[in-house]
Amino acid sequence: MEGDLGLWSILIAIIGGAIRVSTPFLFVSLGELLTERSGRINLGLEGTLVFGAMAGYAVAYLSGSAWLGVGAAALAGALFGVLHGVICSIPRVNDIAIGIALMLFGMGIAFYFGKPYVQPVAPDLPSIPFGWWSDVPQVQAALQVNVLFLVGLALAVVVAWMLRSARVGLVLRVVGDSTDAARAMGLRPAPIRVMATAAGGALAGIGGAYLSLYYPGSWNEGISSGQGLMAVALVIFARWNPIACIWAALLFGGAGALGPALQSVGVTEGYYLFYAAPYVLTLGLLIATSSPTRAMAGAPGELSITK
Amino acid sequence: MLPTSPILNRRRLLTGTAALGAAATLGLPRMARAQGGLTVGFIYVGPRDDFGYNQAHAEGAAAVKAMAGVTVVEEENVAETVDVVQSMESMINLDGATLLFPTSFGYFNPHVLELAPKYPDVRFQHAAGLWTEGMPTNIGSYFGYIGMGQYLNGIVAGHMSQTKKIGFVAAKPIPQVLLNINSFLLGARAVDPSITCQVIFTGEWSLAVKEAEATNALADAGCDVITCHVDGPKVVMETAAGRGAFICGYHADQTSLAPDKYLTGAEWNWAGVYTGMVQTVLDGGTIGNFVRGGLADGFIKMSPLGSAVSDAARAQFEATKAEIMAGGFAALKGPLATNTGTPILGAGEALVETDIALESMDYLVEGVIGSTS
Structure with a gap:
């Protein structure tokens, strides 16, 4: 069964790529979604992701446990979130500017502390072979699903439910849509936003740990290809809807696998063009879904970009 | 692509934050000004310990560092853009480097070619480039038959x-x-x-x-x-x-x-090549403008x-x-x-x-x- 699957192999590769590559997008975009639903934008998640990747790898290497690494990445991410949240709670501080500062800060200290961990090999996160039913090695490889991917899917569903039905989700939405209404209800917006940003940071940190501990599975300074930044755009693309975040993340993951997959079946001309596919796709979809009459459907009212 | 965005360049980050005293936090090696002797600058396109191209050059640089009378300055993660020109100029003007090793292919044309005539006393040793007759004579290109x-x-x-x-x-x-x-x-x-x-x-x-x-x-x-x-x-x-x-x-x-x-x-085997070139300069000799070597010459292994x-x-x-x-x-x-x-x-x-x-x-x-x- 080796070899000639023809065009099927592209499909298998795209599905496999979507599963492998989408997890960081999913975690970071869910994190950013929580933060933005509380009325703040945290552009620093790229820095949080890179620091999470470093912290996760370092702790996994030192402790021998990949899951401890994920925990450390989440904790580090939460601390970055708290830092962002607290600074932005000071009156007239611009959350976008703080986000950019924290992005550079996070990457800088991740590179600094990460130097000794570039060479060692840390344990990887486990994956579940969902391809056991097939005797095609390509299918088996594509369906090696990491536990974090499943956690991310479950989390998206939980967040969607929470925002619709649970008290904590409703509180978050009120704070995000109107500071005045929240105050009138007796809520204190600032601490809630700090907590939402911390939760968002923790998720971004886990996204980073996935990069360094599973796929591609090593720490170096070029580990992130801007996933943290793209995830911020994915939230807008997904219209602040957690379930749509899943599709957006899968779309970006699958589109990223398109270029290598096409080259491997012999479509070798113009690979730079295929590599641009995800971005062309985003542009196309944003143009197709935009409307002259209603701007930014689903955007939280307190978000600084929509005010 | 996003990760190579020039605003994330390490030196810029340093320049921007140095005034705030953040240099220590970032932990960059202090670049010592030359006290007499020869200052040699190495520039890498990626991190020095990448299990690969840059590590191979950095191992060569480490061998040069051990030589007497030589100060080595290094900078990593320098993009193949105008960034490398700034890095080279700052090594020349601030660190007093007179021998530079910009080690990435894309540094050569146009960056090294344009900068060399401006600093005729500085020797530019570029890895992988193709020096040909008519190019500035203070440029040398070297590579191995890998x-x-x-x-x-x-x-x-x-x-x-x-x-x-x-x-x-x-x-x-x-x-x-x-x-x-x-x-x-x-x-x-x-x-x-x-x-x-x-x-x-x-x-x-x-x-x-x-x-x-x-x-x-x-x-x-x-x-x-x-x-x-x-x-x-x-x-x-x-x-x-x-x-x-x-x-x-x-x-x-x-x-x-x-x-x-x-x-x-x-594998590259730069340690012997680099110490040889630096020794030539210390002895007052000239390195050839076009140097190549293979397995037999110890350039690769x-x-x-x-x-x-x-x-x-x-x-x-x-x-x-x-x-x-x-x-x-x-x-x-x-x-x-x-x-x-x-x-x-x-x-x-x-x-x-x-x-x-x-x-x-x-x-x-x-x-x-x-x-x-």
């Missing part, structure tokens, strides 16, 4: 491949990369002429996720020996070994990443053969290596055509390792599945 190393990789790969399909993860279709791909295949074809080599270009020197995807795509396509030419081969090596493929290393020794799967590897390598592979590897050491070896022998059918060499013709025509290679030979654009 294609021979990939040819030897190919010989071992040819013996070890069961599927008769080998894979190559490549960054950009520049001559050195194309020569490596072609040499890898031709080495394997010296064992079995039916072998093909699938190449996947990632488009960038360092893109971890794309390199992993490319490696997976090669494994999916049935390639069972995989090598690469990207700046940091760690991701390719680990991913390929994880998929059960054998691996041939590049740039540096990657045995430790997967000892069971690692066959051999083509091979990783020790892995435990999985068969006796037949070992024997042919050693025999071919001895031929290369003797000099005048040609990996490209006629009749040979490109993979689009254009003839390159007629019967009886050959391009020996030192042939300058190899350095402007713009084709993939027949048997390579892939395209240069």
